[in-house]
Amino acid sequence: xxxxxxxxxxxxxxxxxxxxxxxxxxxxxxxxxxxxxxxxxxxxxxxxxxxxxxxxxxxxxxxxxxxxxxxxxxxxxxxxxxxxxxxxxxxxxxxxxxxxxxxxxxxxxxxxxxxxxxxxxxxxxxxxxxxxxxxxxxxxxxxxxxxxxxxxxxxxxxxxxxxxxxxxxxxxxxxxxxxxxxxxxxxxxxxxxxxxxxxxxxxxxxxxxxxxxxxxxxxxxxxxxxxxxxxxxxxxxxxxxxxxxxxxxxxxxxxxxxxxxxxxxxxxxxxxxxxxxxxxxxxxxxxxxxxxxxxxxxxxxxxxxxx
Amino acid sequence: xxxxxxxxxxxxxxxxxxxxxxxxxxxxxxxxxxxxxxxxxxxxxxxxxxxxxxxxxxxxxxxxxxxxxxxxxxxxxxxxxxxxxxxxxxxxxxxxxxxxxxxxxxxxxxxxxxxxxxxxxxxxxxxxxxxxxxxxxxxxxxxxxxxxxxxxxxxxxxxxxxxxxxxxxxxxxxxxxxx
Numbered sequence: 001x002x003x004x005x006x007x008x009x010x011x012x013x014x015x016x017x018x019x020x021x022x023x024x025x026x027x028x029x030x031x032x033x034x035x036x037x038x039x040x041x042x043x044x045x046x047x048x049x050x051x052x053x054x055x056x057x058x059x060x061x062x063x064x065x066x067x068x069x070x071x072x073x074x075x076x077x078x079x080x081x082x083x084x085x086x087x088x089x090x091x092x093x094x095x096x097x098x099x100x101x102x103x104x105x106x107x108x109x110x111x112x113x114x115x116x117x118x119x120x121x122x123x124x125x126x127x128x129x130x131x132x133x134x135x136x137x138x139x140x141x142x143x144x145x146x147x148x149x150x151x152x153x154x155x156x157x158x159x160x161x162x163x164x165x166x167x168x169x170x171x172x173x174x175x176x177x178x179x180x181x182x183x184x185x186x187x188x189x190x191x192x193x194x195x196x197x198x199x200x201x202x203x204x205x206x207x208x209x210x211x212x213x214x215x216x217x218x219x220x221x222x223x224x225x226x227x228x229x230x231x232x233x234x235x236x237x238x239x240x241x242x243x244x245x246x247x248x249x250x251x252x253x254x255x256x257x258x259x260x261x262x263x264x265x266x267x268x269x270x271x272x273x274x275x276x277x278x279x280x281x282x283x284x285x286x287x288x289x290x291x292x293x294x295x296x297x298x299x300x301x302x303x304x305x306x307x
Numbered sequence: 308x309x310x311x312x313x314x315x316x317x318x319x320x321x322x323x324x325x326x327x328x329x330x331x332x333x334x335x336x337x338x339x340x341x342x343x344x345x346x347x348x349x350x351x352x353x354x355x356x357x358x359x360x361x362x363x364x365x366x367x368x369x370x371x372x373x374x375x376x377x378x379x380x381x382x383x384x385x386x387x388x389x390x391x392x393x394x395x396x397x398x399x400x401x402x403x404x405x406x407x408x409x410x411x412x413x414x415x416x417x418x419x420x421x422x423x424x425x426x427x428x429x430x431x432x433x434x435x436x437x438x439x440x441x442x443x444x445x446x447x448x449x450x451x452x453x454x455x456x457x458x459x460x461x462x463x464x465x466x467x468x469x470x471x472x473x474x475x476x477x478x479x480x481x482x483x484x485x486x
Contacts (some may be wrong), residue, residue, distance in 0.1 A: 003389040022391075029392035033378065036397075038428035041378035071378075301378075305389040 004302050008120045008127040011136035012177035020181060024146055026298035027291070034070060034293055044073035044304055049105045050098050053130070054080040054091075057109055059265055059289065060130050060140070064107050067296035076103070091115065092122050099125055104307065105300070108132075126303050134168050140264055141174030143295040145182055147288045148219055151260055156183030161213045163189045163245065164223030164272055167196050167234075171223060171264050176202055189213040190245060193234040194225075210245050214255060221262040222247060222272050242271050249276040260284055313441075313460060313468070314481035322457040326438060327359040329455050330407065337369045339433065340405045345422055346375040346393035349410035351472045352440055356409065370399045374408075379421040402430035407455075411470040413439040416451035441468050441481060 004019050012020075033041055049068050053061055061077075068075045078098065095106065105126040108116055113135035120127040131137040149155050160179050166172045166188045179186050180203065187205035188195060195206060207213040214220060225241060235241050252259065261273070261283040269275050277283060314322070334340045337360070344353030350373045360366045377392040408422055419437060426432060440457040446464070460468060460483070467484045471477075 002391070026392055029375065029377070029395065032395045033428075036428050037430055040428065042424070043378045043383050046384070302389070305384060307384075 004306060007303070007306055008116070008129075009138050009299055009303060010117045010120060010127065010129050012138045012141050012174045012181070013136065015138075015181070017181045020142065020145070020178065023142055023295065023298045023302065024149060026302060027142075027146055027294040030070075030297040030301070031291065031294040033297070034290075040070050040072060042072045043301055044068070044071040047071075047104045047304055048074040048076070048102060049107060049300070050076050050078060050103045051130075052078045052080075052095065052098070052106055052108045052110075054108070054110045054115075055131070057130070059292070060109065060137075063289070063292040064128075064130060064139075064296050067293050067300060070293070071297055071300055073105075073300070076101075091119065095119060095123050095125075099123055105304065126307050128299065128303065131170055134170050134173075136174045136177075137170040138174050138178075139292070139296055139299060140171050141178040142299070143288055143292040144171075144175055144221060144262060144264070145178045145184075146295055147262065147284055147291050148184075148260065149182075150287070150291070151284055152218065155179065158184045158219060159187070159217045160184050160219045160221060161187045161189050161207070161217040162221045162223065163210060163213065163247070165194045165225050165234075166190050166199065166223070167194045168226040169223050171221075175221060176204055187213060187216060191235050191241070210247070211251065214247070214251060214259065217259055218257075219260045219262060220247065221264075223264065224266060224268060225271060238268075238271055246270070246272055246274060247277055248274040249280065252277065252280075252282060258282055262288060264288070310469075310482045310484045312480055313483050314458060316473075316479040318458075319479045319481065322440070323355055323359060324363070326440075326455055326457055327356050327364060330356065330438070331360065331364050331366065333436075334405065334407075337366050339403070340407060341370045341372055341399050341401065342407050342409055343372045343374050343397075343422075343426070345408060345410040345418065346373055346377075346395075348412075348470065349408075351474060352411050352470075353409040355472075356438075372397050372399050374422060374425055376418060376421040376425050379425045381417060381421065397429050400430060401426055401432045403433050406432045406435045407438055408435060409438045411439065412441045412443065412468050413437070413451070413453055413456075414443045414446050414468075416447045416449035419451050420449050440470060443468060 107128045107130050109130040110132050113133035115132045116127050116129035162172050176186050187207050189207045263285050342353050344350035357371050360369050373396045375393040375395045377390050436454040438455040439453045442456045442459045443462050444459050465486045469482045469484050471480045473479050
């Protein structure tokens with residue numbers, strides 16, 4: 001056991017396999033902590049964390065805030081809809097103003113890819129990327145792979161298919177990096193219009209037939225169709241998407257093995273997953289949410305130790 | 308680096324039997340008692356005492372837990388080392404139980420302070436006692452004393468007390484090591 005090789009969590013791309021393993025080991029201990037009668041430890045009681053969400057978020061923000069509070073950190077929250085950004089202030093100025101109030105760590109979500117990385121070069125605080133545009137969402141990938149590890153006893157050698165809107169998804173990219181670093185085989189599946197052109201250069205398989213993808217995999221990580229990021233029509237209608245790429249219980253029952261179903265939320269029931277699949281034992285969607293708090297506690301703890 | 312043997316395997320055996328005997332005297336049938344070994348080095352001592360209680364003093368039901376205090380330590384971000392966590396196993400619970408905290412060496416008392424806070428997050432025990440194999444009596448930073456003690460040792464600051472166990476270190480012994 002040791003320490004992380006990075007000072008900030010900007011993306012999975014910058015982590016080593018040993019970093020990911022250390023985060024997993026620490027998260028396992030935090031998972032025990034959040035199941036105690038008193039779910040709180042004093043580790044970060046001298047740390048102040050700003051959650052800067054320049055883009056909407058419900059579960060990631062709640063999960064981070066809960067993780068921070070369980071570690072006894074002081075938390076301030078910021079939502080761009082109520083901020084001076086609307087008055088024309090730049091990102092660096094906004095963040096520096098917040099840091100003048102003696103903030104040690106910043107958790108940021110932003111619609112621009114690279115925003116977290118940019119900030120880490122210009123301000124003096126530990127930065128955690130909670131999603132930057134369609135680039136990376138590292139804590140989501142960590143909690144996804146942690147959940148796979150927990151359910152299947154390992155990630156190496158497992159076959160994971162990521163199904164849905166790969167083009168607009170930061171979850172997909174971070175997952176591809178995390179899964180590959182841990183030795184899994186990755187395939188992406190979706191309508192051709194939602195798969196980036198050169199994705200095979202990352203060493204992933206591409207499959208457009210969802211039944212073939214399900215047959216191949218041990219785990220299916222199903223993504224939400226991100227209507228809010230789409231500037232054009234990528235498929236004719238929701239119903240058509242559901243007919244071609246929606247996963248139903250009969251499709252899973254027809255397979256010769258029981259695969260694991262994951263989803264980062266929020267789910268469009270009846271579009272990418274049928275209700276019967278969401279509520280089945282094969283789905284570990286709620287485990288992912290629980291693990292999310294433990295993973296974020298581990299990341300905050302290990303990064304706080306570095307500064 | 309020089310080292311001096313403080314306790315041999317035979318010394319250690321006698322002390323462990325005495326400590327187990329003292330526990331038996333105080334806790335009777337152990338129905339409300341939980342032995343809590345502190346991670347990492349107190350767990351082995353707790354297991355040894357458990358073995359003696361079960362096999363030599365024929366106490367049928369002794370409950371053993373292990374507690375990791377990493378997240379409660381007061382030197383997080385103050386020492387150069389990153390503090391890595393160990394496994395907790397507190398399945399037995401602590402509510403209304405008689406807890407015996409078990410650690411190998413009592414030095415500054417800060418670990419025990421952290422353990423007392425950690426215990427709190429599992430509930431409210433009826434009482435908490437402290438058992439240590441070695442008590443470095445002149446080194447305390449906090450007003451904490453053991454209820455059961457194997458051997459008192461006077462050591463200066465740049466000396467370290469090292470407890471070796473057969474299971475991990477291929478011998479039972481206690482050494483005083485010059486840093």
